[in-house]
Amino acid sequence: MIRQLGGLLLGMIYFNNVSKYYPGKVPGLIDVTVEIPDGEFVFLIGPSGSGKTTFLRLLIRDLIPSTGTITVDKGELRKITSANLYLLRRKVGIVFQDFKLLLDRTVFENIAIVLEILGKHPKDIEQGVMNVLTLVGLSDKRNLFPLQLSAGEMQRASIARAIVGGPKILLADEPTGNLDPDTAWGIMEILQEIHGLGTTVIVASHNADIVNRMKKRTLTIQHGKIVRDEARGHYHLDKHEKKTVKGGKHDAHN
Amino acid sequence: MPITRDVKTHIRRSPYQAMAASLTMFLTFLVGGVFFLATMASVSILGYFEGKPQVTVFFTPKAGQAEADKLKTTLEASGKVASTRFVSKEDALAIYRLQNQNDPLLLEMVTADILPASLEVSANDPQYLSELASVIQGSEGVDEVVYQRDVVDSLLSWTNAIRLVGGVLALLLVIDSLLIIGTVIAMKVALKRDEIEILTLVGASPWTIRAPFILEGGFYGFMGAGIASLILSIVIAWFRPLLFSFLGSIPTLRVLLGSLTSPAFLVSIAVFLVGNMLIGFCLGALGSSIALRRYLK
Numbered sequence: 001m002i003r004q005l006g007g008l009l010l011g012m013i014y015f016n017n018v019s020k021y022y023p024g025k026v027p028g029l030i031d032v033t034v035e036i037p038d039g040e041f042v043f044l045i046g047p048s049g050s051g052k053t054t055f056l057r058l059l060i061r062d063l064i065p066s067t068g069t070i071t072v073d074k075g076e077l078r079k080i081t082s083a084n085l086y087l088l089r090r091k092v093g094i095v096f097q098d099f100k101l102l103l104d105r106t107v108f109e110n111i112a113i114v115l116e117i118l119g120k121h122p123k124d125i126e127q128g129v130m131n132v133l134t135l136v137g138l139s140d141k142r143n144l145f146p147l148q149l150s151a152g153e154m155q156r157a158s159i160a161r162a163i164v165g166g167p168k169i170l171l172a173d174e175p176t177g178n179l180d181p182d183t184a185w186g187i188m189e190i191l192q193e194i195h196g197l198g199t200t201v202i203v204a205s206h207n208a209d210i211v212n213r214m215k216k217r218t219l220t221i222q223h224g225k226i227v228r229d230e231a232r233g234h235y236h237l238d239k240h241e242k243k244t245v246k247g248g249k250h251d252a253h254n
Numbered sequence: 255m256p257i258t259r260d261v262k263t264h265i266r267r268s269p270y271q272a273m274a275a276s277l278t279m280f281l282t283f284l285v286g287g288v289f290f291l292a293t294m295a296s297v298s299i300l301g302y303f304e305g306k307p308q309v310t311v312f313f314t315p316k317a318g319q320a321e322a323d324k325l326k327t328t329l330e331a332s333g334k335v336a337s338t339r340f341v342s343k344e345d346a347l348a349i350y351r352l353q354n355q356n357d358p359l360l361l362e363m364v365t366a367d368i369l370p371a372s373l374e375v376s377a378n379d380p381q382y383l384s385e386l387a388s389v390i391q392g393s394e395g396v397d398e399v400v401y402q403r404d405v406v407d408s409l410l411s412w413t414n415a416i417r418l419v420g421g422v423l424a425l426l427l428v429i430d431s432l433l434i435i436g437t438v439i440a441m442k443v444a445l446k447r448d449e450i451e452i453l454t455l456v457g458a459s460p461w462t463i464r465a466p467f468i469l470e471g472g473f474y475g476f477m478g479a480g481i482a483s484l485i486l487s488i489v490i491a492w493f494r495p496l497l498f499s500f501l502g503s504i505p506t507l508r509v510l511l512g513s514l515t516s517p518a519f520l521v522s523i524a525v526f527l528v529g530n531m532l533i534g535f536c537l538g539a540l541g542s543s544i545a546l547r548r549y550l551k
Contacts, residue, residue, distance in 0.1 A: 060455070083460055090457035100452050117458040165457065 279478020289420025317395025435541030471542025479534025
């Protein structure tokens, strides 16, 4: 699975023997080696506390691995200084289960923030924001505040914010966790559409039905280890596994 | 990113904190400004007196050139005098007229007759002054002897006292301002923690996140210093005639306080205002930076 040519990594994302231990030697991720090529759609599944969120937080260098190296777009994350961390974050869009929208700003303003910090011209900001709002089906809600939206709409706004800067990678941490099945499927269709535009998409999910329906590459994490790496379309959860995925132990780190 | 919009929002949402920070800066610059101006004035006065002859001998109204020449001969014979200069009644009137040229009433009332002639004496060494003093005091026609050293020493002790009290007070107020601005900014950082987290996650550079807070602190300093300096400038302009009557004999202060519309006065006020506002901005920004270093890692 891991391809190397003269030391040059070919994948967009490469975890090389990565372990992460939290204070008190609590394991978050144990000896994970995985490559995710450019433009791939990957599901991370596993019970709560298995290490999915740790995996994603390591990818944005919100955490630093205890051992091993992580490479994103040919750059090793450990070598990025705090002052330059924003350059990585601009390559990686993130969608959270709890949306993380600014409640005192409109949908438009929430999304425009990303283009403002990139120093875009107001005209380009207007155009860019409207493009992504159209993509996620929220163009008519641009002037509403987050609390005036449904949970599904808030998640769509969150996705719009994550992709408006044109990131190479989109991470989604339980993006359908708070949504009803229809709305959840709508969100997945949007993610699928974004993937179709060439973005590498990594989704951490509990939702076994969605994972089964999407037929994408699936990494199963249990107790911090990747126990299965299924190629696209080959993944299928049986009844026992569905139970395991949904009902994991609670972990404060996850 | 429209930083100024964020600064406006910060201030609008917590007007009392903004007022507290600006008021502290205002007090700092008001007190600091008063002591600064007093120090500058006393330094000018000091410079003026230091440049004067060491001893000025005033003669009685009836005495004149003859008594002065006699005294001059006696002093020069001692070998302890570097130079002497006789100032006649007419010369004294000319000096008086120059010093009071803006007050015709004072000029009308004075003639050369009522002004004393004088002899300005500089010793080879200040230690000879007491020895010369006894010679001068006992001479014919001498009315009063003014030792500039006494004036200079007295002024120096006043200037040093003003500097010390002003410096300590200003330092305490600067520390107080830094602490208050730092506390206000720290509270705002705590209130905006979620927003800062989101900005960090979507790729805002450290400067993009910090700039609105630094600018906000700078704004408090700028406003406080600006208002304090403006008030002090108005007070100086208001009391200018009074100050001129007291300090008009000092050449530098005479030029500065001569007229409200003189370039020297206007430039000095402008430099005072702009300089203080810049210092205020830097001080406020420093307070914010200290708070951000502590609370925004």
